[in-house]
Amino acid sequence: MELLKVRDLKIFTPDNRSLVHGLNFSIHAGEWFALIGESGSGKSISAFALSALLPNGLRREVQEIQLLGKDLSKLSEWELRKIRGTEIAYVFQDYQSAFTPYFRLGRQMDEVMQAHTDWSKGKRQTKAWEALNEVGLEGAEVYRRYPFQLSGGQLQRAALTLAMMMEPKLLIADEPTSALDAMSANTVLTLLARLKNEKGCAVLFITHDLRCVRRYADRVAIMQNGSIIEAGPKQEVFKNPREVYTQNLLASVPPLYNPPRRLPILGQEPLEEGTLYATTSNA
Numbered sequence: 001m002e003l004l005k006v007r008d009l010k011i012f013t014p015d016n017r018s019l020v021h022g023l024n025f026s027i028h029a030g031e032w033f034a035l036i037g038e039s040g041s042g043k044s045i046s047a048f049a050l051s052a053l054l055p056n057g058l059r060r061e062v063q064e065i066q067l068l069g070k071d072l073s074k075l076s077e078w079e080l081r082k083i084r085g086t087e088i089a090y091v092f093q094d095y096q097s098a099f100t101p102y103f104r105l106g107r108q109m110d111e112v113m114q115a116h117t118d119w120s121k122g123k124r125q126t127k128a129w130e131a132l133n134e135v136g137l138e139g140a141e142v143y144r145r146y147p148f149q150l151s152g153g154q155l156q157r158a159a160l161t162l163a164m165m166m167e168p169k170l171l172i173a174d175e176p177t178s179a180l181d182a183m184s185a186n187t188v189l190t191l192l193a194r195l196k197n198e199k200g201c202a203v204l205f206i207t208h209d210l211r212c213v214r215r216y217a218d219r220v221a222i223m224q225n226g227s228i229i230e231a232g233p234k235q236e237v238f239k240n241p242r243e244v245y246t247q248n249l250l251a252s253v254p255p256l257y258n259p260p261r262r263l264p265i266l267g268q269e270p271l272e273e274g275t276l277y278a279t280t281s282n283a
């Protein structure tokens with residue numbers, strides 16, 4: 001089932017320079033849709049444009065942005081506010097920005113629930129504790145903390161909890177792990193995949209991490225210079241990339257297994273074909 005359908009999305013600078021030149025794509029309910037491509041190709045601003053969150057000065061033109069039978073491009077800011085958080089939610093690379101630094105996390109989670117539900121204070125607190133516990137945080141404890149009292153990985157898990165609080169149908173994750181160390185990134189990704197499956201939401205995943213795309217994505221779209229140049233099921237695109245740009249992009253990722261033979265280091269045995277890339281000094 002088609003959850004989101006975007007037709008002819010264009011984005012312009014204040015001086016009318018075209019940054020995104022007419023994107024067309026759809027995301028199916030419950031799927032992991034990866035948007036990849038070089039830096040500056042327009043992935044983030046396209047994602048922001050979906051719910052009219054473009055930075056000041058940038059302008060959007062679009063034929064339609066259908067989400068669950070509603071055309072988001074025709075909604076007022078007031079109507080969009082109700083949709084953000086409940087039907088479409090965001091997590092960003094900059095997890096700090098998900099929270100106001102001088103309010104406790106609990107208060108910020110409470111505000112989201114208060115805005116979108118008629119739950120009692122007690123029920124809201126229970127829901128927040130449960131949701132934090134679900135992502136491996138100590139709910140009752142973290143609820144009382146300020147953002148600066150959590151590590152980056154913990155804060156990103158809390159940001160994910162906040163985004164998923166109202167069980168949106170579409171989660172937009174814009175490089176959610178690129179500011180984290182490898183362990184925390186892995187925890188957040190595993191969590192994201194688990195929440196996606198449990199809650200049945202679709203994920204629009206913006207990333208440079210092609211290994212992660214290979215692991216989690218159902219479909220991929222490749223952006224270059226403000227256009228989607230290729231899109232399709234992950235297996236097809238990875239196996240038979242049509243565009244030279246996609247071929248080069250995919251070729252730039254060293255495979256985890258069966259890497260190409262490496263030149264031997266003087267005085268050392270060459271690495272056997274099929275060994276993992278070494279990460280120590282003989283790598």
Ligand SMILES: Nc1ncnc2c1ncn2[C@@H]1O[C@H](COP(=O)(O)OP(=O)(O)OP(=O)(O)O)[C@@H](O)[C@H]1O
Nearest residue numbers: 013019038039040041042043044045046055056058
């Ligand atoms: N507020 C702004 N005013 C003018 N140009 C902008 C603004 N924000 C972004 N841009 C430009 O829009 C283009 C696309 O930016 P965007 O952040 O979407 O790229 P991206 O593909 O997400 O890159 P990255 O992978 O590095 O995050 C870039 O050329 C960028 O300089």
